[in-house]
Amino acid sequence: MSQSTNPTTQFQTDANRVTADVDRRSFLRSSLRGYQTTRDATQERFLNYESARIAAGDAKWEAIENLDVYLAQFADKLEARGATVHWCSDSAEARDAILDIIKKHDAKSVIKSKCMTTEEIHLNDLLEKEGFEVVESDLGEFIVQLRDEAPYHFVFPAMHLKKEEINTLFQEKLKSINTDDPEELTMVAREVLRQKYLSADIGISGANFGVAETGMISITENEGNARLTTSLPKVHIALMGIEKIIPRLEDLALMLPMLATAGTGQHLTCYNSQLGGPRQDDESDGPVEMHVVLLDNHRTRLLADPEQRDALRCIRCGACLNVCPIFKNVGGHTYGTTYQGPIGSVITPHLRGLKDWKHLSHSSSLCGACSETCPVKIDLHHHLLRNRRDAAGKGQGGLAERTLMLGFTIVMRRPWLYRLTGRLGKLGHVLTKPIHGTRIDPFYAWKKTRDLDDPAKQSFKQYWKSRK
Amino acid sequence: MSRDAILGRIREALSVKTDAHVREVAKQSSHSLPVLANGPDGRTQAVKEFLPFVGESLEDHIAAFNVLSDKLQTEFIVVPTIDSARQTLDQLRQKHQWERVGIHDHELVQSCVDQLPVEFLNTSSNYDAHELEKCDVGISGCDALIAQTASALVTNHSAGGRALSVLPPHHVVVADASQMVTTMADGFAMIREKHHEKWPSFISFITGPSRTADIERVLVLGAHGPKKLTIIMISE
Amino acid sequence: MVNVLERLGHEVDYPEGQTCCGQPAFNSGYFPEAKKVADHFLDTFADADMVAVPSGSCTAMIRKFYPELYQDSPQAKVVSELSGRVFEFTELLVNQLGVTDVGAKLKGTATYHDGCHGLRELGIQDAPRKLLENVEGLSLVEMDEAQSCCGFGGTFAIKFPQISTAMTQVKLGSATQTEADYLISGDPSCLMQIGGYFSRQKSSIQCLHIAEVLDQQ
């Protein structure tokens, strides 16, 4: 994922490499099949999962369509309880805000719980450059951090790695014992990280939801690392995108089970915590300061799109990745984005520019498995189509494609021409026989891996005539 | 200020109404479905009518809690009286060789542990986190038990702060039967009633012992938090 | 398809002016171009009582996407009426005409591939299976990946041949596991993709359109 090549080329190259790796692909597929089985069983328990999706989707619509009101309410409530809210228009502002807090406290070490938004603003790079020790505490994140890699999947960051690879990594970086038992490996990480929680000055977390009514953030996790991160260090910083808002506390009673079911197939993840403010007068522990850093970073640009603001309702469960045939075959790193899979392909062009990222909208068969599974019913695959429309509208498809489409229109509107093209096609097929299979064959991209039937001797139209 | 700038951009963006077609999609379904009214009541009700059904009576709830606890590997023990809770705790002490126990000022907790022959650390006022880390177990109360999800709902008031229930390797919750409710929404309602306008800064649904499956999807308990979770419910 | 419908006693006409529904342009993002082709479709089929389409994908284009394409246009009404009369072949038979047994015969084992558009845009899942279950001599085995995309996706198959082919490879693996003789589908484009790859891989599985199967006597 080097920064120098353009994203489209990088995508094609990485896709070539990963699709050729049959072993890794089947490893991914079998682990996602496991997910699907558990999730199906959990969905079965619902009295009515479809209706639950609609209701959950509604809660997010309400939040997004009244975002100004709810966001202001959220911030006011939080501040009333002693937290500080920082409003940041872009990555740079958010990085500065966080760096300021850390410097003000004369901190040395930072412990982080899983937060994709910090990936979005490249926080770790900055903090390390400034000389701070930054430790990711989520096991998957911890592993990819040791490998100096981006997360592979925004819910399962290390899903691409086999236990043997993690064993090698731990031996090398942590001088740990030689074991490829997942339990022992987990315990190695546990021991290393325990000490970090106790000594870290600053804890940084994300937020899955921001409750407007009560001014709380809600964090969903399984490991307990986020709870430790937000309990022990004396300062807690939470970074969240402005779209994470939900109107009321009770909405969580629906959103949290939906997030778990769609995300991991659990009926509820292990810890779902709501944090509103630093340690209060009558409380015995918790951070003395709580900072909530709100990030826009072009989310308002997406909000301004009356069709695709839909995508701001995303609760980042990752389900659309898990069912996506593209993701399963190219893997997470190929995307080159913070958010992989269908949702990443929809929003990245808005957050980072359509011109450079439109290929993600084209690298889809529009099969719709994502929209079918999304717990809040985002119209994902149709948004990919809308991105294609917008790219074509801006003439980004290139001259050749435009000409082809023009030709297509002309032919398809004129039945005689359509017939003629059919015949010419047959003629062409015969004439090009000598070059079939070569690079100059017009169907090269197809035929490299697939056969193409010879055109029928008789078109249906001719057959129809002969029948009469 | 940035606040005004961002809120201004949001308002401007929202001045164009959402495309009707897209808005419809989120409501459509290939099946014909009951859809509840929008708004707070609609959604609280949704929790009851769409999410898993766990019965109405206490027996139903206990049964449901039990089934899920098994799956989660939560140790769920129903005992008749405070006295039997004391005995259960003492058995656990022997079994797991507890020497140091984290507790807090909580009526039910205090009366259950008063005879345990161990060293106590009380987290209800300033305490040292390093000391808590050395405890073998943290014993806390809770606000509610949620039948639908087999969760213990805690706040820093009912559970002795934020860390007692997550730092030691074993977490024991003591509760009584009157705390069993059906849904998470019911749990929130209880906290709402108890704390009204002064919310605790920490609320959490604890659903099973800490876990991870980050390595090849193999389930491992005790990733960072407790490896064991025991919930003792006193039924009388 | 024509044979089957006529056997069931329906009058079938094939308007010779017909060409394409416009989906190739639409899916590439060229909406105005697609609309021009769609105009031609509307002209050709405006008078039909019912339009039978041997492809879930083309049906989806007309029924689901035309209304979006014509959202703010004067033809919106015509479009919404026509799109209510357009049916994919199997849903026409089973849901509209109430036929599940067309009296076809074919010996062997078959597995069914759900075309994505038919399955997810139109919700067609049971109809083809009911029809196939009633084909004499044919037994139906489900494959794990029945509902996974075959990898075609129009221009996607050309723009990203490596991903497209990888997807078909998964399909082949899953179909092979069922030990079926035939892979049957309701979408010619899926069959072109799957058939093309299977034949390149020298798979013995024969790929058939469901209309061909139902026509076997």
Ligand code: SF4
């Ligand atoms: S788009 Fe939907 S399925 Fe995908 S991550 Fe977001 S909420 Fe989950």
